[in-house]
Amino acid sequence: MTAMTMAQALNTxxxxxxxxxxxxxxxxxxxxxxxxxxxxxxxLTTEFGENRCFDTPLAEAGIVGLAVGMxxxxxRPVVEMQFDAFAYPAFEQIASHVAKMRNRTRGxxxxxxxxxxxxxxxxxxxxxxxxxxxxxxxHTPGLKVVTPATPDDAYWLLRDAITDPDPVIxxxxxxxxxxxxxxxxxxxxxxxxxxxxVRREGLDATLVTYGPGVPVALQAAEAAAxxxxxxxxxxxxTLVPFDDExxxxxxxxxxxxxxxxxxxxxxGVGAEIAARxxxxxxxxLAAPVLRVTGFDIPYPPPKLERSHLPDADRILDAVxxxxxxxxxxxxxxxxxxx
Amino acid sequence: MSVRTDRQxxxxxxxxxxxxxxxxxxxxxxxxxxxxxxxxxxQLLEAYRRMVLGRRFDRQATALTKQGRLAVYxxxxxxxxxxxxxxxxxxxxxxxxxxYRDSVALVSRGIDPVEVLxxxxxxxHCGYDPAATRxxxxxxxxxxxxxxxxxxxxxxxxxxxxxxxxxFIGDGGTSEGDFHEALNYxxxxxxxxxxxxxxxxxxxxxPLARQTAAPALAYKGIGYGIRSEQVDGNDxxxxxxxxxxxxxxxxxxxxPFLVEAHTYRMDAHTNADDATRYREPEExxxxxxxxxxxxxxxxxxxxxxxxxxxxxxxxxxxxEFASRLRDAMNAEPETDPYELFDHVFADPTPQLREQRALxxxxxxxxxx
Numbered sequence: 126m127t128a129m130t131m132a133q134a135l136n137t138x139x140x141x142x143x144x145x146x147x148x149x150x151x152x153x154x155x156x157x158x159x160x161x162x163x164x165x166x167x168x169l170t171t172e173f174g175e176n177r178c179f180d181t182p183l184a185e186a187g188i189v190g191l192a193v194g195m196x197x198x199x200x201r202p203v204v205e206m207q208f209d210a211f212a213y214p215a216f217e218q219i220a221s222h223v224a225k226m227r228n229r230t231r232g233x234x235x236x237x238x239x240x241x242x243x244x245x246x247x248x249x250x251x252x253x254x255x256x257x258x259x260x261x262x263x264h265t266p267g268l269k270v271v272t273p274a275t276p277d278d279a280y281w282l283l284r285d286a287i288t289d290p291d292p293v294i295x296x297x298x299x300x301x302x303x304x305x306x307x308x309x310x311x312x313x314x315x316x317x318x319x320x321x322x323v324r325r326e327g328l329d330a331t332l333v334t335y336g337p338g339v340p341v342a343l344q345a346a347e348a349a350a351x352x353x354x355x356x357x358x359x360x361x362x363t364l365v366p367f368d369d370e371x372x373x374x375x376x377x378x379x380x381x382x383x384x385x386x387x388x389x390x391x392x393g394v395g396a397e398i399a400a401r402x403x404x405x406x407x408x409x410l411a412a413p414v415l416r417v418t419g420f421d422i423p424y425p426p427p428k429l430e431r432s433h434l435p436d437a438d439r440i441l442d443a444v445x446x447x448x449x450x451x452x453x454x455x456x457x458x459x460x461x462x463x
Numbered sequence: 464m465s466v467r468t469d470r471q472x473x474x475x476x477x478x479x480x481x482x483x484x485x486x487x488x489x490x491x492x493x494x495x496x497x498x499x500x501x502x503x504x505x506q507l508l509e510a511y512r513r514m515v516l517g518r519r520f521d522r523q524a525t526a527l528t529k530q531g532r533l534a535v536y537x538x539x540x541x542x543x544x545x546x547x548x549x550x551x552x553x554x555x556x557x558x559x560x561x562x563y564r565d566s567v568a569l570v571s572r573g574i575d576p577v578e579v580l581x582x583x584x585x586x587x588h589c590g591y592d593p594a595a596t597r598x599x600x601x602x603x604x605x606x607x608x609x610x611x612x613x614x615x616x617x618x619x620x621x622x623x624x625x626x627x628x629x630x631f632i633g634d635g636g637t638s639e640g641d642f643h644e645a646l647n648y649x650x651x652x653x654x655x656x657x658x659x660x661x662x663x664x665x666x667x668x669x670p671l672a673r674q675t676a677a678p679a680l681a682y683k684g685i686g687y688g689i690r691s692e693q694v695d696g697n698d699x700x701x702x703x704x705x706x707x708x709x710x711x712x713x714x715x716x717x718x719p720f721l722v723e724a725h726t727y728r729m730d731a732h733t734n735a736d737d738a739t740r741y742r743e744p745e746e747x748x749x750x751x752x753x754x755x756x757x758x759x760x761x762x763x764x765x766x767x768x769x770x771x772x773x774x775x776x777x778x779x780x781x782x783e784f785a786s787r788l789r790d791a792m793n794a795e796p797e798t799d800p801y802e803l804f805d806h807v808f809a810d811p812t813p814q815l816r817e818q819r820a821l822x823x824x825x826x827x828x829x830x831x
Contacts, residue, residue, distance in 0.1 A: 187644035194614015221604050228806040229588040229600050267807055290809040366812040
């Protein structure tokens with residue numbers, strides 16, 4: 126099987142979903158003949174017709190509101206917000222209606238729909254094109270929030286999101302669109318919806334991350350291995366539902382934890398993870414739970430984004446502060462002795 | 464290349480310069496408007512009975528706020544012609560997207576009044592089954608429901624059903640962006656949806672003059688290519704005629720329709736509001752003389768369609784309805800704290816299960 130980029134995997138997932146379920150519809154801005162600005166919907170209008178994949182007027186609240194009505198009417202809309210910050214006009218629709226319809230109506234109306242949002246930076250985008258907006262959605266009860274880090278996950282998480290009975294905010298790390306897996310998504314090997322994945326096993330400390338943070342964390346782990354520090358990397362995959370179990374079992378094993386997110390840090394997803402880890406793993410921890418995040422600034426201009434984005438060095442600096450000298454890790458020492 | 468707008472196309476979309484009217488304020492018939500058929504006598508009598516009942520319901524709901532049985536109630540007194548005409552223009556399998564002020568319409572649609580008042584009583588949000596009644600949850604955010612209505616209309620069209628969707632909205636709501644996105648989407652998609660603007664002249668305290676500089680709200684349709692009309696919203700005959708025409712226009716596949724009904728909110732925004740702070744009593748008195756129920760009653764009596772007996776029987780039915788509602792609302796609502804976790808997702812997340820267990824420990828803890 127040939128290699129596939131995340132963009133191709135997402136395109137394939139949409140194609141397969143459109144083929145398998147006639148209730149699935151794809152719409153948004155420029156998703157028709159153009160195939161979307163990132164080409165995620167490339168060829169779908171040609172293959173399935175304008176009735177199944179179509180361009181809408183340029184109004185994001187309208188796109189999401191239309192999807193609400195169509196989901197009430199029995200369809201399964203998969204809509205595209207062109208960029209993270211361009212989804213903000215739709216926020217009222219998302220927070221007041223998409224997230225709450227099931228609850229408002231005591232479960233009599235559900236909204237099986239997916240809102241795809243290319244998010245985060247690292248591609249030299251200008252302002253309003255690189256926001257890490259996941260915390261807004263994660264903080265809104267009633268939304269499932271998903272972010273893949275590999276093409277295989279992108280395929281299966283999107284397929285799962287489309288069949289899910291609840292609305293899903295599907296956040297696509299745009300700088301990973303062109304990342305490749307060695308094989309195309311084939312037989313299902315991805316973890317189930319709501320489960321995190323251990324991307325790299327390690328014994329000395331756990332890096333908990335998601336989306337665009339995953340490759341950076343893996344890079345840091347490779348570098349740390351050269352220094353004799355064995356890092357485990359947990360990819361959350363779904364931020365809601367949150368997989369406490371996988372995170373907790375990893376940190377209880379390693380005794381140390383660094384949370385890595387590209388988003389600005391204050392009151393972000395990483396803050397929630399750090400709190401949950403210390404609440405559940407306090408007696409296993411040999412050092413404070415640290416966070417490595419972007420700075421608390423509006424997303425910088427392209428020439429300055431490298432200063433903002435957490436990189437492997439920033440992660441390794443945090444790992445250095447995990448008090449290995451103050452409180453030697455027993456497992457680590459045992460392994461060095463052997 | 465020259466650009467020229469077809470005048471005929473524009474004229475075909477524009478509303479009548481004065482609101483469509485069949486019956487004057489004193490109940491006498493005026494020269495009937497062209498293009499709008501008069502509703503049948505039986506339908507007018509049915510409308511009358513529903514308006515009497517609707518007004519009685521409204522008064523009862525306001526009384527229930529004073530007794531502490533409802534947290535709040537936004538009255539639609541004075542808007543009964545709109546409330547009832549909107550419902551009568553629809554078939555049972557059509558959909559209605561109401562606002563919080565449209566409880567009378569929901570009752571007229573046949574929804575259990577206790578379920579209508581669940582939101583305002585506070586035992587849950589939406590008390591009725593939207594799928595079974597084909598009535599969306601009453602919407603408190605302004606104008607957001609109009610775009611849902613377009614989506615549902617588009618869904619019906621795609622499924623080959625000939626159902627129509629009617630979205631209710633107020634004058635204030637027409638300033639919201641979602642209203643404009645909804646008009647535009649409806650027109651572009653050619654969706655079978657009717658936008659029904661009840662212009663009751665106030666958005667809480669803000670008068671229409673501060674809301675818009677448009678000659679009439681009905682003119683907001685033209686920019687989107689939507690056929691529009693304005694009607695005397697206190698004339699049931701005219702409102703029912705225009706709305707029926709609008710619904711049939713949408714049902715026939717001719718696209719969306721915008722109707723503005725000129726009416727007046729006789730009561731304050733809600734029982735918690737004080738309307739004397741922003742409008743003169745003389746203004747309210749002037750509108751009393753345009754009362755939609757009295758107007759229809761006079762009109763039907765003058766035409767020999769209604770007599771004292773018919774009037775008495777309508778009021779009797781309304782009293783019975785109010786009495787049953789009072790009894791039902793005097794019973795303590797049954798609420799279940801654990802239900803708080805039941806409808807967030809189809810299946811509660813592990814975290815919600817934990818929080819449910821926490822609540823259980825609080826609820827079952829012995830009293831100190």
